[in-house]
Amino acid sequence: KNEVEQSPQNLTAQEGEFITINCSYSVGISALHWLQQHPGGGIVSLFMLSSGKKKHGRLIATINIQEKHSSLHITASHPRDSAVYICAVWLGGSEKLVFGKGTKLTVNP
Amino acid sequence: EPEVTQTPSHQVTQMGQEVILRCVPISNHLYFYWYRQILGQKVEFLVSFYNNEISEKSEIFDDQFSVERPDGSNFTLKIRSTKLEDSAMYFCASSVGPGQGVTYEQYFGPGTRLTVT
Numbered sequence: 084k085n086e087v088e089q090s091p092q093n094l095t096a097q098e099g100e101f102i103t104i105n106c107s108y109s110v111g112i113s114a115l116h117w118l119q120q121h122p123g124g125g126i127v128s129l130f131m132l133s134s135g136k137k138k139h140g141r142l143i144a145t146i147n148i149q150e151k152h153s154s155l156h157i158t159a160s161h162p163r164d165s166a167v168y169i170c171a172v173w174l175g176g177s178e179k180l181v182f183g184k185g186t187k188l189t190v191n192p
Numbered sequence: 193e194p195e196v197t198q199t200p201s202h203q204v205t206q207m208g209q210e211v212i213l214r215c216v217p218i219s220n221h222l223y224f225y226w227y228r229q230i231l232g233q234k235v236e237f238l239v240s241f242y243n244n245e246i247s248e249k250s251e252i253f254d255d256q257f258s259v260e261r262p263d264g265s266n267f268t269l270k271i272r273s274t275k276l277e278d279s280a281m282y283f284c285a286s287s288v289g290p291g292q293g294v295t296y297e298q299y300f301g302p303g304t305r306l307t308v309t
Contacts, residue, residue, distance in 0.1 A: 116298070124281050126235070126300040169235065178223070178248045179237035180298065 086110050087183040089170050095189045102157040104186045106170030109151065116180065117144050117155045118169040126169070129155070160190045194218045196301035198284050204307045205274055213269045213304045215284030224267045225285040225298065226259065228252070235283065241267065274308045281305050 088107045096102055106115070114133040120126050130137050130144040132153070137144050141160075146153040157164055167185040174181060197216045205211050217224050226238040239249040241259050258270045267286075271278055281303045289296040 118300075123302075124229075124305070125302040126283060128297055128299060131297040171235070178240040178242075179250065180225075180227075180235075181237070182235040184234045 085183070086174075086181050087170055087172055089168075089183040089186050091186060092184065093187045093189075095191065096160050098161060098190055098192050100160050100190075102160050102164070102188065102190075104155045104168050104170075104188070106153045106155070106183055107151060108153075108170075108172050108181075110172070110181075111175035112148075112151075112172040113175050114173045115146055115153050116169075116171040116173075117153070118171060120167040120169055120185065122166075129168075157188075160188075162190045162192050164188060165190050196284055196286055196299050198282075198301035198304050200304060201302065202305045202307070204309065207276060207308055208273050211271050211274055211306065213271075213282050213284075213306070215267045215269075215301055216265055217267055217284065217286030218288075218299055219265070221286035221288050221299070223247075223287045223289065223296075224259075224261070225287075226269045227283045227285065228280040229283065229303075230277075230280045238269070238282075271306075274306075276308050279306055279308045 090105045116131050117129040132146050141158045143156040167187050169185045170183040171180040199214045224241045227235050229235045237250050239253045240247045256272045260268050283303045284301040285298040287296040287298045
């Protein structure tokens with residue numbers, strides 16, 4: 084069983100739509116990363132959070148430690164948001180990130 | 193803004209050859225990592241490195257792999273005798289502080305695509 088599960092695997096939206104990507108994990112963690120991977124392959128860190136909510140521009144990330152669940156929201160989506168969004172967790176007592184399989188988002192104009 | 197850099201961006205090598213992938217972490221960072229992503233699969237942790245030694249490694253990181261910080265700025269991943277299954281994108285990352293207890297954000301390099309033929 085994967086320690087980090089993301090849903091959906093693929094998501095297609097129209098420009099302007101509100102997007103939600105979900106991440107559930109089954110292990111104790113010290114923090115959670117949301118990452119963005121563009122078609123060229125490079126990985127960019129969007130958020131790191133261990134509680135509550137963070138906002139950066141049109142992106143909002145929330146985490147519920149008790150329910151072992153996090154969500155990434157994109158408001159007013161744009162075609163340039165098209166990418167793979169990856170959830171990764173720091174395991175408690177470990178130094179490694181464990182990654183989900185990613186959610187491929189396509190935003191059509 | 194400081195960034196992690198990696199060279200080369202693409203490396204093609206023959207099976208059995210040694211390859212060295214290079215990374216320059218952000219200058220005030222103390223923790224360094226290598227990850228790999230086989231095409232179409234998720235990113236996997238290989239190794240973390242702190243204070244000039246490996247602090248944690250995965251089961252993937254066997255005797256064929258080694259890491260080194262040869263000169264205080266570069267951080268390298270060596271694969272001694274490459275196999276076809278080593279073909280993947282390799283990402284270097286760095287963070288400012290320790291990974292246990294207090295958690296610091298990791299910054300990723302652009303990756304090196306390794307193709308073993």
